[in-house]
Amino acid sequence: MSPVTAPxxxxxxxxxxxxxxxxxxxxTWASAAKTGAGASYEAYVDGRYQDGGPTGAVSKVWFSLADGVLTETMYGLIHEAQxxxxxxxxxxxxxxxxxxxxTTSRxxxxxxxxxxxxxxxxxxxxTTDKGGAYQIDKRVFTDPDRNALVLRVSITAKSGPVTPYxxxxxxxxxxxxxxxGEAAPEALRASEGDVHLTLAPxxxxxxxxxxxxxxxxGLTDLTANRRxxxxxxxTGDAAGSVVLTGALPTIAQGQTLTRDYVIGFGQSAAEADAAAAASFATGLDEVVARFNGEGARVGWEDWVGSLTELxxxxxxxxxxxxxxxxxxxMLKVQEDRTYxxxxxxSLSNPWGETVDATNPSTGYKAVWPRDFYQVAMALMALGDRETPLAAFRYLPQVQVTAQTPGNTGATGWFLQKTHVDGQIEWVGVQLDQTAMPIMLGWRLWKAGELSDAELAGFYSRMIKPAADFLVQGGTAGILWNDRRITPPWSQQERWEEQEGYSPSTTAAVIxxxxxxxxxxRASGDAxxxxxxxxxxxxxxxKVEARMFTTAGEYGDGRYFLRLSRNENPNDKGLLGENNGQPAExxxxxxxxxxxxxxxxxxRAADAPSILDTLPEYDDQARADRFRVRYDLNGAPGYRRYGNDGYGERTDTGGDYGVGGVMAPAQRGRVWPFFTGERGHYEVAAASANGPMSTEARDRIxxxxVHGMESFANEGxxxxxxxxxxxxxxAHGYRDGEGTDSATPLAWTHAEYLKLLRSLADGQVWDRYAPVAERYGR
Known part of the structure; x- marks a missing residue:
């Protein structure tokens, strides 16, 4: 709180x-530690988003909440913050x-x-003032029939008069x-180019x-003058970093002031004005009822009700x-409403409070085929029969072909990171991201969601080029990337940082x-x-020959490596420097x-190489730099790997990568979805020789399950x-509390749901029967 100064x-x-x-x-951007994220439910029309379906016009607005306030709000495509x-x-x-x-918040x-x-x-x-002076109650949702966001606000003065802005x-x-920006008592407006917003009170x-x-x-003025x-x-003809301020009446002690605000978006000021006005004209009680899908209205209740396995x-x-x-x-919210x-x-920008917002940034509001696969599989696990199929049909947009802009090299692999419209952002070759679209297509086909005829079309168009690349590799030729890829050697593994032979990547490739x-075979191509x-x-x-050391530093020397840069896992070769951490x-x-x-x-759950590695993975006596497991909230938690630098600094507690500088004191923290991965192993072990016992299910x-639940925040x-x-x-986190890296992470939510499905089924949801029957016995 700014201190009291002379009147x-x-x-x-x-x-x-x-x-x-x-x-x-x-x-800068806002905190990535979101406690809420939302958008309207929009029903597909013939597998696409278009106006005129059961939910009417398509709303293309997303919002997020952090620290009790509205944070990044998107309109247009899902990454386009306004x-x-x-x-x-x-x-x-x-x-x-x-x-x-x-303030404190809930x-x-x-x-x-x-x-x-x-x-x-x-x-x-x-939100409640730490000094007890006021409380603010906000109701936040979007208008499902137009590009508008609604905030219904009540402010109560608790211990004396207050004046809100x-x-x-x-x-x-x-x-x-x-x-x-423009400001008048009737509306606040902002624009850049052909994107406009209007806040109407x-x-x-x-x-x-x-x-x-x-x-x-206004905030600078209020800080200096208390009014x-x-x-x-x-702001006239000049452009820059704009803040819009609206003054409210003074509220007497014990009194409550209630106001509604609608923020309309559009391609012109008139369109944004009209969106806000139309929400008010509909009536905000009706707007939220439509958002929810109450009664005969079609909305979120209908989608939740369609999830047969939930x-x-x-x-x-x-x-x-x-x-x-x-x-x-959360999985459905984080889908674009154009594509x-x-x-x-994730609907967040990692460590956003210290990330310069001068240039456009997608943060995690982008497509990675690996995260994408996890989400699609979790939606299938829920019984969603539409979104996973739409996701599979989307994938050709992010596969490299001869027509990919700027490509002069190999085709068939999937781009590392793109905008939802397919615009290229990162171009490293990660072989698991090329395998997973094939795996998703197979699951949809076996589930009866993808017909034989459609599968045959996708085989020639997308699956065969991807599989050919997984066999023969090729030389990339796009932007900076001109590397030769020889599978299963991958230019990057799932953490996007190292080249070589990776157990997780190789598993997906197989x-x-x-x-x-x-x-x-089903497509007639024997x-x-x-x-x-x-x-x-x-x-x-060759899995063990390439990636399982028999002369390692830990334990009896027998365990899987995170990665081997060549075909000799015993040569103690150095991995590359990453995220400020030295080569080890x-x-x-x-x-x-x-x-x-x-x-x-x-591999079977009881394969010797797996059993040899588990004690090293679970070892909590190792020095913190190399230690992976940390028990938090009474549950096992795991870092990505030893020597990970993708996280807050240990010396100051400062954020990762501030100003683009990679500091030696950076440290990657515990990722909750590894608790789910470890739980999935236990499901595999418990079901390896017959039905899972009740005792094993309860223990898992x-x-x-409880461990992952303990990592969720109040939202x-x-x-x-x-x-x-x-x-x-420096942030005062409690052990096991989410950091400012990225919340909600779709992959974490997906892993939790898949673990629940695996327990319900009594076997691992991501298990591929033809793979297990051939290799995992």
């Missing part, structure tokens, strides 16, 4: 037409208090069933600069101002299914080729089927990738990383 003379508000101080301070934050600054008898900084779902399980991603967020920081066109503001961040904005002393009608999965939980329902919502089936990694062989299976046989026969001999670096060999069926539920969102208790803790 300011009650001089009149100075009103001016144009704000000075352009372009303002450099803007707002950084909307919060309130409140002048109290003790000084200026700002939401997020000077987040809860507005619409739940009688057991408290969420039925839609509409939220109630309550709405503070909107737009980031139009996915940048923190280049914006223009249910009652006019007492005063309104548009200013430049850190120079002429708005100057109001600017616009009740069965929820029965395996230890929290009465609350996280299972929230996880289902059906385009599933992103599963991809085995399922490709099955598809090839020669290719034989070729694919022969390659899989060769790769499977490969036998010092262990990860959980070997468990994927069991998950997909490449108590240890691994039932699961993070990428949680605090492991090592080093300086």
């Amino acid at each position: 300011v003379a009650s001089s009149p508000l100075v009103v001016a037409p144009v704000a000075p101080g352009a372009p303002g301070a450099v803007a 707002i950084k934050s909307l919060r309130f600054g409140v002048v109290t008898p003790g000084g200026l208090s700002v939401e997020g900084t000077d 987040t809860e779902y507005l619409h739940t069933d009688r057991d408290g399980r969420p039925l839609s991603p509409a939220y109630r967020v309550v 709405l503070l909107l920081e737009p980031h139009m066109a996915n940048t923190g600069g280049g914006d223009r 249910s009652q006019p503001f007492e005063a309104a101002s548009a200013g430049f961040l850190g120079a002429s904005d 708005l002393t100057r109001a600017y009608a616009s 009740p069965r999965l929820a029965a395996q939980s230890t929290d009465d299914g609350k996280l299972a329902y929230a996880s289902a919502l 059906a089936g385009a599933l992103i990694a 599963a991809g080729l085995t399922t490709a062989a099955d598809i090839a 020669p290719s089927a034989a070729r694919y299976q022969a390659a899989a046989d060769d790769y499977a026969s 001999p490969e036998d010092r670096i262990i990860d959980g990738g070997f468990l994927e060999l069991v998950r997909y069926g490449v 539920r108590r240890t691994y 039932l969102l699961l993070p990428e990383q949680v605090w492991d208790g090592v080093g300086a803790n």
Whole structure:
């Protein structure tokens, strides 16, 4: 809270037409530790998103919540942020208090069933001043029939009079600069190019101002003067980092002020105005009822109700299914509404508060085929019969072909990271990301969701080129990448950092080729089927020879490496430097990738190489740099690998990669989905020789299911990383609490749901029968 200063003379508000101080301070993104994320449910029309279906016009607005305030809000494509934050600054008898900084908060779902399980991603967020001066209650949801976001706000003065100010920081066109703003009591507006927003209040503001961040904005004025002393009608012709401010009436102690706000988006100011006005005209009670799908309305309740397996999965939980329902919502929320089936990694920008927003940034709001596969498989596990098929049909957009812009090299592999419209962002070759689309297609085919005829079309168009690449490799020729790839050697493994032979990558490649062989036979291509299976046989026969050391530094020296850079796992070759961490001999670096060999069926759960590696993976006596397992909240948790530097600094507690600098003190923390991966191994072991016992199922539920549930925050969102208790803790995290890396992480929610499905089925959901029957006996 800003301290009380000498009283300011009650001089009149100075009103001016144009704000000075352009372009303002450099803007950043918001915290990635989201406690809520939402969008409307939109029904497909013939497998696509288009107006006129059961849910009417398609709304293309997403929002997020962190620290009790509205954070990144997207309109258009799912990565196109238009707002950084909307919060309130409140002048109290003790000084200026700002939401997020000077408040505590709680987040809860507005619409739940009688057991408290969420039925839609509409939220109630309550912030309370740390000094006890006020409380703010916000209801947040989108309008499912138009491009608009709704906030219904009540502010209560607790211990004296308070004067609130709405503070909107737009980031139009996915940048923190280049914006223009206008402010009037009737509306606040921002724009960049052909993207516009209008914030319309249910009652006019007492005063309104548009200013430049850190120079002429309302928060800077309030911090200095404890009231708005100057109001600017616009930012004029200059563009920059803009803040829009709306003053509300003073609230007497014990009184509550209620206001509604609708933020409309559009390709013109008139279109944004019309969107906001139409939401008000519909009535906001009706808007939220449509959002939820109450009664005869089609909305989120209908989608949740269509998930035939969700009740069965929820029965395996230890929290009465609350996280299972929230996880289902999070996976569907994080799908684009223009490109059906385009599933992103997270609706967040990692460590956003220290990331420069001058240039556009997708953060994790992008397509990685690996994360994509996890989500599609989890949606299948829920009984969703539409989204996984739409996802599979989307995949050709991110596969490299002769027509891929700028490509002069090999084809068939899948791009590392793209925007949902297919725009290329990263171009490293990761062989698991080329195998997993094949695996997904096979599962859909075997489930009867993909017809023989459609499968044959996809075989020639997408699956055969991918499988051919997994056999023969090739030389990449796109942007910076001109490397020769010789499978199963991969230019990058699943952590996108190292080249070589990886157990997790190889497991996916073997599963991809085995399922490709099955598809090839069904498509009448027996020669290719034989070729694919022969390659899989060769790769499977050399798994231990290439990646299992018998002369390692730990234990008896026998265990799987995270990665071997060549075909000799005993040569103690150095891995590359990454994330500020020094190169280390490969036998010092262990990860959980070997468990994927069991998950997909490449090795049995009791294979000697697997059993030899488990004690080293679970060893908690190792020095922190190389230690992987940390028990948190009474459950086993795991880092990505020893020597991981993708996380907060141990010396200062500062964020990862601030200013693009890779610091030696950076440390990757515990990732909750590894608890699920370890649990999946236990499912495989418990079901290896017959039906899983009740005792084994209960043990896995108590240890691994409950463990994952313990990592969820109050909004039932699961993070990428949680605090492991090592080093300086500048953020004050409790052990096991999500850090600012990325929440919600779709992969974590997917792993949780797949673990529930595996327990419900009594066998691993991601197990591929043809693989297990051939290699995993």
